[in-house]
Amino acid sequence: MSACELPSPLASSVGLPKSPEGDPVFPEPWAAEAFAMTVHLHEKGLFTWSEWAEALSREVHREGRAEDGSDYFDCWVTALSSLLVEKGVADADAILALQQSWQRAAEATPHGKAIELANDPLR
Amino acid sequence: MSEDHHHDHHHGHDHHHDNRYSDMQARVRALETVLTEKGLIDPGAIDAIVETYETKIGPRNGAHVVAKAWSDPEFADWLKRDATAAIASLGYSGRQGEHMRAVFNTPDTHNLVVCTLCSCYPWSVLGLPPVWYKAPAYRSRAVIDPRGVLAEFGLTLPHDKKIRVWDSTAELRYLVIPERPEGTGGMGEEELANLVSRDAMIGTAVAGVQP
Numbered sequence: 001m002s003a004c005e006l007p008s009p010l011a012s013s014v015g016l017p018k019s020p021e022g023d024p025v026f027p028e029p030w031a032a033e034a035f036a037m038t039v040h041l042h043e044k045g046l047f048t049w050s051e052w053a054e055a056l057s058r059e060v061h062r063e064g065r066a067e068d069g070s071d072y073f074d075c076w077v078t079a080l081s082s083l084l085v086e087k088g089v090a091d092a093d094a095i096l097a098l099q100q101s102w103q104r105a106a107e108a109t110p111h112g113k114a115i116e117l118a119n120d121p122l123r
Numbered sequence: 124m125s126e127d128h129h130h131d132h133h134h135g136h137d138h139h140h141d142n143r144y145s146d147m148q149a150r151v152r153a154l155e156t157v158l159t160e161k162g163l164i165d166p167g168a169i170d171a172i173v174e175t176y177e178t179k180i181g182p183r184n185g186a187h188v189v190a191k192a193w194s195d196p197e198f199a200d201w202l203k204r205d206a207t208a209a210i211a212s213l214g215y216s217g218r219q220g221e222h223m224r225a226v227f228n229t230p231d232t233h234n235l236v237v238c239t240l241c242s243c244y245p246w247s248v249l250g251l252p253p254v255w256y257k258a259p260a261y262r263s264r265a266v267i268d269p270r271g272v273l274a275e276f277g278l279t280l281p282h283d284k285k286i287r288v289w290d291s292t293a294e295l296r297y298l299v300i301p302e303r304p305e306g307t308g309g310m311g312e313e314e315l316a317n318l319v320s321r322d323a324m325i326g327t328a329v330a331g332v333q334p
Contacts (some may be wrong), residue, residue: 016228027232029251030145030146030147030148030152032173033151034151034168036169037151037155037158037164039172040172041158041163044163073147074147077147077154081154082152089157089158089161089163090154094157096153097151098152098153098156098157099146099149099153100149103144103149106142106149110142112290113259115142117152117156
């Protein structure tokens with residue numbers, strides 16, 4: 001169970017795509033951010049390794065996943081959201097409301113400007 | 124000594140397509156917001172973790188594209204005409220099917236790519252974007268004073284060399300094809316690819332000189 005050369009035990013999460021060198025491979029930057037956030041929260045002790053493994057495994061083994069596994073990080077993010085809700089850190093409705101707020105903010109932001117939550121016209 | 128700023132994207136009716144967050148992209152931002160408000164994460168710490176992976180994964184795909192363009196004139200030609208197809212022929216394509224354009228450095232023109240949005244970065248060929256690329260300061264200064272920004276990266280170009288700044292959008296992303304360094308005539312593609320850094324393909328460095 002020792003994985004000294006790995007930066008975090010999270011790197012041995014079930015199904016995590018890896019390069020030939022054994023490093024995680026991220027399809028898009030948000031996936032890397034989600035991974036990093038999870039590593040950080042685990043290091044801070046917000047949840048244990050087995051709590052994480054269980055939450056992720058639930059999502060990864062759900063029916064109707066993409067055949068090519070391209071939705072792996074969608075599962076990751078869903079697992080992280082559920083775990084935060086379970087831990088009472090966040091409220092599911094509040095997460096969804098914020099998610100939609102970020103989407104409105106992105107569409108309202110002109111090209112070349114940083115996307116900020118305050119740009120959401122409904123806020 | 125002239126500086127060009129190319130807005131090679133469409134202005135007007137479809138401009139709003141520039142900025143769009145997918146559900147997952149927005150969900151990650153939402154979680155980040157909640158956790159930051161609660162003091163459970165600090166965005167700086169997250170960037171630091173991401174950075175350790177970014178340097179490891181590396182932009183090997185893009186380097187392969189450049190090395191092939193240097194060694195195979197037909198491929199270089201194809202890359203100039205239709206970078207999206209030429210790059211896809213090597214098996215590297217974006218999940219959202221975005222278009223790519225290759226901009227070639229020449230003895231009298233240097234190309235530099237900017238955009239504040241990480242969604243405008245060609246990850247499929249360059250890996251993850253560096254933190255500085257996402258900083259608003261990089262983009263705004265690169266447009267106004269590209270020579271000054273390049274100097275900060277340790278790249279001083281001759282005064283008569285033209286600098287073109289390309290503004291990436293979510294639909295059209297740029298890849299800089301650096302000039303092939305001198306004295307590399309006998310090298311194979313693999314060896315050549317080792318001379319191509321991520322920064323050389325953004326335009327903040329040249330090939331053969333590691334930052």
